[in-house]
Amino acid sequence: MSDLVAELNSLDFGVYIGGPLQAAVQAQQASSMAAVEFIQEVGFEDNGSGGTQIRYVNFDYEKSTPNPDFDPDTAVGPANEKYIKSDVSLKVPFITMLTTPNLRIDTLDIDFNARLTSTETSNVSSKFAASAELGINYKVVNFKASASYQRTSSKGEKVEKSYSLNVKVHAVQDELPAGLDRVLTLLEDSIVSA
Incomplete structure (x- = not known):
């Protein structure tokens, strides 16, 4: 019979479980570098x-804007308008208008199932055959007899392995890192209206 414990011990769990964890760490690192590249390309x-x-x-x-000198009792004219119109220019840091990509892996679930099935087979078969002939021909008697016996046996072992990951x-x-949040706050304070 196969040693199923030895079969399980031969599995490299470092690959099956460590591989997805390592991929998650690399994905998190790639996400951080993508945020840095985005800030460099878009913000500067x-x-x-x-x-x-x-x-x-x-x-x-x-x-x-409302005219502070407006008098509703005075005749309407260019000098006494209800609202004053003015041209305004607004200068805004471009990076403050965009969402910085900042993905974080929240959960990582790894389900690894190993199923080992061991089957032992044993077949024994026996075969017996006999025959006899009797012949009589003018005082001569012929008798023939034959017998045969055959026995076959076979043994086998079959191990089925099934893995699923x-x-x-x-x-x-994710929330913005504290340093980037402070920088964006400073940039928001630099918005100039003229």
Whole structure:
């Protein structure tokens, strides 16, 4: 009979369980590097002298604000409008308008099933055959007899192996790291309205 414990001990659990864990760590590292590349490519631009500067987006629009000198009893005219219109330019750091990719692996479930089935077979068969002939021919008697016996046996052992590996990964958009959050807050404070 096969030694099923030895069969199980021969499995390399480091590959079956460690492989998905290592892949998860590499995926987390790749996600972090993708965030760094995104910030570098989207948040900064060449300043023309070999360095980089923060990339801004400019918005120009017309803004209406209430006129503090408006008098409803006075005749309406250009000097006494209810709202004052002014042109405004807004300069916003581009990176503050986008969601920075920051994925985090939340859960990693590894299900590994090993099924070993050992079957031992034994077959024994016997076969007996006999025949006899009697012949009488003018005072001569002929008698023939034959017998045969055959026995066959076979033994076998069969081990069936079945493995299944199921890996479930759940990733979520993580909160911004504290340092990046502070930088983005500083950049939001640099929004200029003129």
